[in-house]
Amino acid sequence: MSTGNAQAERIPLRARFRRRRQTLATQLLELQLLIVVAVLLCVTALSLAQSSASFQREEGRRALSAAESLAANPAVRELLPGAQTRIRSGLQGSVDSVRAISGVTYVSLADGDAVVVISTRPGDVGTAVPQTQGRSETGLVDTSSGKAVEAQVPILGNEGSIIGSAVVGIEYPSIWTRLLQSAPNLLVYLAVASVIGAVGSILLARRVKRQTLGMEPGEILDLVRHREAMLRGLKEGVIAFDAQGRVVLMSESAHQLLDIAYGSAGKSVRDLGLDDRLQSVLTSGTTESDQLVLVGDRLLVLNTVLIESKGRTIGSVTTFRDRTELRAVEEELDVTKTSTDALRAHIHEFDNQLHTISGLIQLGEYDEVVGYVEGLTMERAQISAAVTDKIADVGTAALVIAKIGAAAQGLVTVDLSADSHLGTLERALGRDVATVVGNLVDNAVDAVAEMSETERRTVRLSIRGLGASVEVRVEDAGPGVAPENRERVFSQGWSTKGQSSDGHGFGLALVRLTCRRRGGDVSVSTHTAEGLEWTVFTAVLHDGESA
The missing domain is CATH 3.30.565.10 (Histidine kinase-like ATPase, C-terminal domain)
Incomplete structure (x- = not known):
């Protein structure tokens, strides 16, 4: 296996996946297109429902008008009582005339027993139609060729009795037919919405990237994860405030060193229960280094850095470390230093005393040497x-x-x-x-x-x-x-x-x-x-x- 392939094998799958992450502009464009498609589907469904209701209403009026015209025809009223099924009569011309003039799909006449005696559709002759109880009705019905908007009007004889009914129907278009009729408009809407969505996505992506310093969503996610891991791993305490003095973030060590309950993000520094000295240091806005503060039985060293953007302060970050143990060591070293200084001073004093003893020995004053040493010892x-x-x-x-x-x-x-x-x-x-x-x-x-x-x-x-x-x-x-x-x-x-x-x-x-x-x-x-x-x-x- 070549060196390049070996290195490729060692690259984690997650790392390879991150390289293929889509840009923010692409993700926004895909989202916009999905939204546009979803909106168009909803619009299409609403349009179909609206067109169905509109078709039933408008075509129902047309069918009812044609049926009323046929029922009021004197020839129909005269010839219908004697008409028989499958026997041509003068009624055929009347129904053909109404169909041709009104442009409806079919026209039928039924006798008093609600049996069709004449129709523009020969297959309907001899079939029964619903009884109307003497009222004009319009509605959507199922026929042998599909759904239709049908109007039925009773026909009155010379004596005012019902002698039959005039039936007029208009074929109801299928969903695909209505979609094909609406397709040109829908395609125009889709094209316009797609262009607007694409331009909006690009502009929005540019604005978001300016606000996120040019980072992609994956990079921001990695940055947040790294920040959380860093805050948990830091031994030093870190606490950040915004310009209004509210907590933005706080490390694990900060909660422990300051004895602050978790979930303090968004709280003001005055609501954290800190003493006046610590509050003063955190909110002073100064960058004086290594400020000492006592918190409980701990001695903390605080350093504050102001965060500025476009010439104005937008917050601050304070880091602090526990100096308690170091302070104890300093105190022990101070004792040692004090003892060392005392010993150093005694060395000079001992040098003088040894010189005195040496001089007395050279002079042969041995008794004086003994008395001098005993005096020093005492x-x-x-x-x-x-x-x-x-x-x-x-x-x-x-x-x-x-x-x-x-x-x-x-x-x-x-x-x-x-x-x-x-x-x-x-x-x-x-x-x-x-x-x-x-x-x-x-x-x-x-x-x-x-x-x-x-x-x-x-x-x-x-x-x-x-x-x-x-x-x-x-x-x-x-x-x-x-x-x-x-x-x-x-x-x-x-x-x-x-x-x-x-x-x-x-x-x-x-x-x-x-x-x-x-x-x-x-x-x-x-x-x-x-x-x-x-x-x-x-x-x-x-x-x-x-x-």
Whole structure:
């Protein structure tokens, strides 16, 4: 088998079928022609029905007029009582005359017993006709040669009695005859309708293709299928809005990350039950990148792209990804970085101390070396013991020691209060306590770091285990928080450093989220001591997440 044939065999049947798909113009033309044919069939059926009714009505009048004329003929009234079947009489001339003048199909005369005695159709002689009960009647009847419109009029004698009846019939044309009569008109209608349908189909196809960016129906169908598959497969959330702020589409991940019920297409963003911060980001119309938003216990990063057409905005698409796990890793890395910075600072300090020890050894002052080393050891032990004696949880103790060392590099003192006491924590609770302690201490250190060196650059830290709860209390004598901002400081995106997307304004929001997830909360207050006004953040976490 040749290479070309082998490749052809490998092409899926569906792909070959797609190549043979008809264009939109062809499909519309076929549809228009089908519609035209269906309309013409209906018109033909209606035309035949109308022509049948019209034929019966008009030809019935003509037949009735001819029958009345024959029944009123004096010769017929005189000769009919004595007429006998199959015996010629003067009546034959009368019926032939009526048939010739009126142009009807047949003319017959029946005697008083309703038996045909004379007729232009010899085969009808001797047959019976329906009794008319003395009334003139017109209708459609079956004859030996087919259907006919027949009129029957009673013939009155000189004394006023009924002596017979005049029967006049006009042959009813068959369906094929009527179709052949209407064929020229129907062909003209078909030709005109086909031309109009073809031109309309081409114009409509061009208009539709302009609106669909030149894509054929099969391509649009494939595009929709691919879009649905993409929306289901994307790990990132995608949500699109039109110019009025209504949902156009939403990916599978978007429903899960935003906790929005399915079937939200067409709803306004205000009807989705989102918090104010998220609504603001989705409807702001700005394209600022990597905007951070807290949704439940998730930290999401949002990016918005505006969709424009002919110079005007017709909607927007927002993508977002979950940064919660990354945030946890960043916090762990922050602890590691803090510890590394502290160790780096200690290295410089140890270098100086080693140089001092080396100089003392060179001078032969061995007793001084021993005393110097013992003093350093005791100092380090006292710093670690001051923390570990109060905090048994290793992770929390390590974080506090690292924060104390890092703050010291910025000439800020972090004092662990004497009433601090904390046992070993369950691992998940330990991570949450580290999140709360780290963010509250960092905020306090940043606040007092802005003060001059002559002011009180001290942060007080208290960590207490209260049964199944943990209380974290952080105090600083920095600029403080204005009373009107005491709730706003816990709002995501709000910061004394200004609102931005670089991570400011989320530390305290994460603290509140963590505390409330643990069934507790965080608050801010002030008190005066030692002549200074202290800002106090108090956070409470319970052992076990809230329901």
